[in-house]
Amino acid sequence: MIVSRTTDASVLQDTDLAGPLVFCLALGAFLLLSGKVHFGYIYAIGVMGCLGIYALLSLMAVSAVTLGTMVSVLGYCLLPMVILSGINVVLSLQGLTGFVLTGLAIAWCSLSASKLFVTALFMDHQQPLVAYPCALLYGVFALITIF
Amino acid sequence: MSAPAYPPPYNPYASAVPGNMPPNMNMYDGRYVLPPPYTASPDYSRIHPSFPPADQGFSIPSQFLNEPLVANVAMQYGQALVGSGKQLVGQELEKYVPFSRIKYYFAVDTRYVTKKLGLLFFPFTHSDWSLRYEQDGPVQPRYEINAPDLYIPTMAYVTYVLVAGLVLGMQDRFTPEVLSIQASTALAWTVFEIIVELITMYITNIQTNLKTLDLIAYGGYKYVGIIFAVLLSILFHKTGYFIGLIYCSMSLIFFLVRTLKVQILPIGTSPSHHDPYMHNSGNKRRMYLLLFVAGIQPFLMWWLSFHLISPPVPKS
Numbered sequence: 001m002i003v004s005r006t007t008d009a010s011v012l013q014d015t016d017l018a019g020p021l022v023f024c025l026a027l028g029a030f031l032l033l034s035g036k037v038h039f040g041y042i043y044a045i046g047v048m049g050c051l052g053i054y055a056l057l058s059l060m061a062v063s064a065v066t067l068g069t070m071v072s073v074l075g076y077c078l079l080p081m082v083i084l085s086g087i088n089v090v091l092s093l094q095g096l097t098g099f100v101l102t103g104l105a106i107a108w109c110s111l112s113a114s115k116l117f118v119t120a121l122f123m124d125h126q127q128p129l130v131a132y133p134c135a136l137l138y139g140v141f142a143l144i145t146i147f
Numbered sequence: 148m149s150a151p152a153y154p155p156p157y158n159p160y161a162s163a164v165p166g167n168m169p170p171n172m173n174m175y176d177g178r179y180v181l182p183p184p185y186t187a188s189p190d191y192s193r194i195h196p197s198f199p200p201a202d203q204g205f206s207i208p209s210q211f212l213n214e215p216l217v218a219n220v221a222m223q224y225g226q227a228l229v230g231s232g233k234q235l236v237g238q239e240l241e242k243y244v245p246f247s248r249i250k251y252y253f254a255v256d257t258r259y260v261t262k263k264l265g266l267l268f269f270p271f272t273h274s275d276w277s278l279r280y281e282q283d284g285p286v287q288p289r290y291e292i293n294a295p296d297l298y299i300p301t302m303a304y305v306t307y308v309l310v311a312g313l314v315l316g317m318q319d320r321f322t323p324e325v326l327s328i329q330a331s332t333a334l335a336w337t338v339f340e341i342i343v344e345l346i347t348m349y350i351t352n353i354q355t356n357l358k359t360l361d362l363i364a365y366g367g368y369k370y371v372g373i374i375f376a377v378l379l380s381i382l383f384h385k386t387g388y389f390i391g392l393i394y395c396s397m398s399l400i401f402f403l404v405r406t407l408k409v410q411i412l413p414i415g416t417s418p419s420h421h422d423p424y425m426h427n428s429g430n431k432r433r434m435y436l437l438l439f440v441a442g443i444q445p446f447l448m449w450w451l452s453f454h455l456i457s458p459p460v461p462k463s
Contacts, residue, residue: 041323052305059246059253060298125256129298136305143312144323 020075030085031145036060038144045144049137050074056133061121069120074137076142077113080105081138085145093146102142110135252297252360254287262292263299267371268395271403276409293406297360300367307333307370307451310377314455317381333451337366340447344440351432355411365403369444372399373452380456388456396445403441411437 024046028039047136050071058065063137084105087093114131117123240246268272278293279286288296311329315321341362348355373393380388411433 009232038323056253059250060255106305125258128257129255130262131306136302136309139309140312140326143309143316143321146316 016072016073019073020078023075023078026082027078027085027145030089033089034085036144039074042141045137045140049140053133053137055116056094057121057130060126060129061123061142064120065121068123073113073116073120074134077109077116077134078138078141080108081141081145084142088145098146102146106135106138109138180273198222202401246359248358249297251284251287252295252364254289255296256289257289259292259296260299263296264371266292267299267368267402268375268398270398270405273405276405278409293310293409295361295362295364295406297367300364300370303370303374304333304337304367307374307377310374311452311455312383314377333370336447336451337363340443341366344436347436347439351429351436353411353433353436354430355433357407361410365407366442368402369399369448373448376448377452377455384455388452392445392449392452396448398440399444399448403444404437407437407440 024042028042031042032039050119053074054065054067056071057070084093084102087101092098110131112125112136117130117134118127237246275292279291285291285294288294308326308330310414312321312326314323341359342367343360345359348357372392375395376391379391383390412430
């Protein structure tokens with residue numbers, strides 16, 4: 001998950017849904033610790049976001065996109081968001097440092113997700129275009145975490 | 148399989164296709180001898196173990212599918228069926244949501260998006276607004292800066308909903324329901340605007356090259372301006388909001404007028420059909436349509452965002 005220099009397409013051959021599920025549950029647990037019971041929202045936003053990005057990528061990419069790959073990539077890249085919600089338990093994120101940390105977390109999530117997508121789907125010159133919707137999706141998670 | 152050698156030994160009731168067992172022992176076959184009477188029909192199950200008992204009737208037993216040749220044929224047929232089934236479903240779906248047409252609008256790359264955003268904010272120095280065409284349609288947005296796309300409008304719409312959530316959160320007015328309220332309101336207004344434009348084009352009987360998806364694209368560009376104005380309002384409150392709104396309205400009107408002029412008003416060297424009956428028909432109507440489409444944008448931009456700005460509250 002560390003933003004590595006080189007990723008190859010074979011990383012996406014095995015779709016693994018257990019990891020993303022663990023991350024979602026961890027996110028919900030951390031939010032619970034901060035006093036917000038938002039499991040339903042996480043699930044709903046996760047599902048809608050995955051479907052939306054799946055639709056967008058299948059329209060934009062030349063090669064075929066499978067939903068399983070999508071969900072596993074997006075779920076794994078949720079890790080920085082989980083870390084952010086863990087920080088939120090001890091510190092409040094509504095100040096300036098909170099915004100900076102949130103921005104960094106969103107950027108980390110979306111850059112790694114878009115890098116994986118672009119490598120696997122052979123899209124040329126479209127990485128920022130893929131990174132932006134991922135950033136929006138993780139931004140929604142951040143909104144729920146902060147407010 | 149302890150069967151006799153494949154193909155089975157000569158059987159007067161065998162079908163013409165080698166390797167296949169005749170489906171019904173009692174079927175009359177004129178080329179050979181008459182079938183024996185029913186009660187005296189021999190039991191061929193002793194000759195070939197997978198052969199059905201004589202009085203089974205016309206049924207394909209499960210042992211049939213164990214034979215490798217039949218299994219292969221069945222698999223291939225099944226796969227062909229699945230493939231054609233998928234194709235059929237795709238075709239049916241294509242009638243309601245034209246996926247291949249929509250794919251055209253998403254064929255963008257980073258260069259196009261940055262240039263288009265620059266154009267939306269500062270269209271005053273762009274000189275060539277014409278669209279290049281291929282055999283059956285306009286060139287993909289990737290290669291033609293003036294072509295409409297659906298990536299920017301979609302992203303701008305989603306960003307608008309999120310920025311609205313952010314701004315309301317900063318004013319302590321945020322609940323997750325607010326996100327869905329904003330999203331559905333904005334969507335409803337956009338759909339309404341496009342329906343009004345379509346009805347206007349239908350009633351005034353103006354023939355253009357504009358398709359519905361083009362109209363959706365042009366209607367979605369205003370969200371970029373709304374986002375800019377709302378973001379300005381975070382820093383400068385009401386003054387910032389109005390300055391941003393006015394500037395974005397002006398540039399959007401300029402952009403739309405220049406772009407749609409190419410597509411709505413007839414030009415002498417238009418690459419589309421050179422129909423002499425269509426030229427110079429309803430020029431005034433076309434101009435009114437153009438002004439209507441462009442002029443409605445500022446009002447909608449204001450309507451969709453004025454409830455998001457915060458009054459200047461003294462910091463406590």
